[in-house]
Amino acid sequence: FALIILCSVVGYVYFSVKATDWRTKYVREVNQADSSSSSRAIDSLLNYETVKYFNNEDYEANRYDTDLQKWEAARRKNRLSLFALNGGQASIIAIAMTSMMALAAYHVAKGEMTIGDFVLINAFTMQIFMPLNFLGFVYREIRGSLANIENLFNLLDKQATVPINEGADKLQVSRGKISFTNLEFSYLADRTIIQNISFDIEPGQKVAVVGESGSGKSTLVKLLFRFYDPSRGSISIDGQDISQVNQASLRQAIGIVPQDTVLFNDTILENIRYGRPDASDVEVQQAIDLAHLRNFISSLPDGHSTTVGERGLKLSGGEKQRVAIARTILKRPPILVFDEATSSLDSQSEQAILTALQEISQGHTSLVIAHRLSTIIDADKIVVLGEGKIIEQGCHSELLSIDGAYKKLWLSQQTPVTKQMQEGNIG
Numbered sequence: 001f002a003l004i005i006l007c008s009v010v011g012y013v014y015f016s017v018k019a020t021d022w023r024t025k026y027v028r029e030v031n032q033a034d035s036s037s038s039s040r041a042i043d044s045l046l047n048y049e050t051v052k053y054f055n056n057e058d059y060e061a062n063r064y065d066t067d068l069q070k071w072e073a074a075r076r077k078n079r080l081s082l083f084a085l086n087g088g089q090a091s092i093i094a095i096a097m098t099s100m101m102a103l104a105a106y107h108v109a110k111g112e113m114t115i116g117d118f119v120l121i122n123a124f125t126m127q128i129f130m131p132l133n134f135l136g137f138v139y140r141e142i143r144g145s146l147a148n149i150e151n152l153f154n155l156l157d158k159q160a161t162v163p164i165n166e167g168a169d170k171l172q173v174s175r176g177k178i179s180f181t182n183l184e185f186s187y188l189a190d191r192t193i194i195q196n197i198s199f200d201i202e203p204g205q206k207v208a209v210v211g212e213s214g215s216g217k218s219t220l221v222k223l224l225f226r227f228y229d230p231s232r233g234s235i236s237i238d239g240q241d242i243s244q245v246n247q248a249s250l251r252q253a254i255g256i257v258p259q260d261t262v263l264f265n266d267t268i269l270e271n272i273r274y275g276r277p278d279a280s281d282v283e284v285q286q287a288i289d290l291a292h293l294r295n296f297i298s299s300l301p302d303g304h305s306t307t308v309g310e311r312g313l314k315l316s317g318g319e320k321q322r323v324a325i326a327r328t329i330l331k332r333p334p335i336l337v338f339d340e341a342t343s344s345l346d347s348q349s350e351q352a353i354l355t356a357l358q359e360i361s362q363g364h365t366s367l368v369i370a371h372r373l374s375t376i377i378d379a380d381k382i383v384v385l386g387e388g389k390i391i392e393q394g395c396h397s398e399l400l401s402i403d404g405a406y407k408k409l410w411l412s413q414q415t416p417v418t419k420q421m422q423e424g425n426i427g
């Protein structure tokens with residue numbers, strides 16, 4: 001009797017552990033298939049306009065279908081492996097119980113045991129196998145749940161690209177001088193994006209960065225916000241190295257109108273208020289006026305409470321950009337960054353907003369990234385980037401006087417009419 005019990009308990013434990021390990025990969029497969037099919041669905045629904053532009057409804061539906069088929073197959077394997085595990089465990093217990101009973105019956109038949117002994121053995125066997133079966137169930141459930149929350153643990157283990165230094169000193173901005181010193185940076189090891197960039201933005205100055213697409217202008221801003229740490233060199237604000245200060249205080253001090261404005265699926269008012277959630281209503285209204293959003297908002301049937309759709313898709317490009325400008329105006333940080341802030345506006349709104357921005361940036365240090373050079377003529381310094389390096393710097397007239405990249409860019413942006421106007425032939 002003892003041998004049967006011993007063998008079956010050892011066999012049961014061995015089988016449960018091995019079989020549960022074996023089927024964990026199917027649990028993972030289901031999780032993976034589940035998340036990839038749902039992110040596919042969300043992605044294609046969010047980008048429904050692109051799907052329609054390219055007439056790819058069937059293509060998207062097929063891709064989703066393929067994902068769902070994978071999910072179905074994974075679910076099936078998961079279920080079948082669970083049946084195999086349950087079936088195996090139940091078989092081991094059934095065989096053990098039957099052997100115990102058969103042995104007891106044999107002894108009773110031979111007259112070596114009484115019926116009472118038979119019942120006793122039955123009761124003892126049950127008392128062993130019931131909890132054992134329960135343990136098997138608990139083990140299976142725990143292993144399954146651990147596989148389910150694996151992603152969560154992986155996420156918790158993830159190291160931030162930039163170490164978070166909450167305990168560090170806060171950035172103290174008094175005048176807002178920004179210095180980039182020998183900056184070098186690459187996103188991927190074998191492709192340097194920024195090489196040996198050094199320039200200063202004096203307090204209250206407006207410095208423009210221009211250069212061809214992909215030359216690293218937006219990357220420079222990301223480094224200023226410390227989304228990444230440079231591989232060499234440093235950025236300092238008022239003499240404080242940004243890698244040594246508290247990130248929240250750094251980001252608090254800089255306001256940005258980014259190249260691509262993404263809005264939250266909320267009302268226009270809430271999206272503007274995002275710049276400073278505790279701003280008063282009067283301040284929000286002021287920001288709306290300065291960003292020239294008043295006419296647009298009053299033309300909407302629901303006014304401020306109009307929702308903007310996912311990522312702001314119910315607004316035009318220029319309207320989104322003005323919401324982004326209003327946000328930044330509301331934040332009123334000492335340092336301002338405009339990354340192509342007016343690129344989606346018509347010339348008239350652009351002029352009006354540029355004037356408003358000029359008023360706001362009075363006395364503030366600002367970094368302006370622009371493709372349209374006419375918007376940065378008044379900059380105190382223009383830095384021309386090419387392939388991640390500074391190729392020229394100086395003010396507008398200085399750069400025009402040297403026959404370089406800036407002058408070429410400038411001339412290429414002049415229409416025949418404006419060229420003639422400059423030469424004094426018209427007007």
Ligand SMILES: Nc1ncnc2c1ncn2[C@@H]1O[C@H](COP(=O)(O)OP(=O)(O)OP(=O)(O)O)[C@@H](O)[C@H]1O
Pocket residue numbers: 187188193211212213214215216217218219220259
């Ligand atoms: N997160 C990223 N990972 C890898 N490479 C990136 C990443 N972001 C940008 N890059 C690459 O870095 C280079 C510089 O990008 P950046 O956005 O700074 O260009 P840019 O000068 O702002 O261009 P544009 O005028 O078109 O906005 C590009 O070639 C881009 O492909």
Ligand SMILES: [Mg+2]
Pocket residue numbers: 217218219259339
């Ligand atoms: Mg850019």
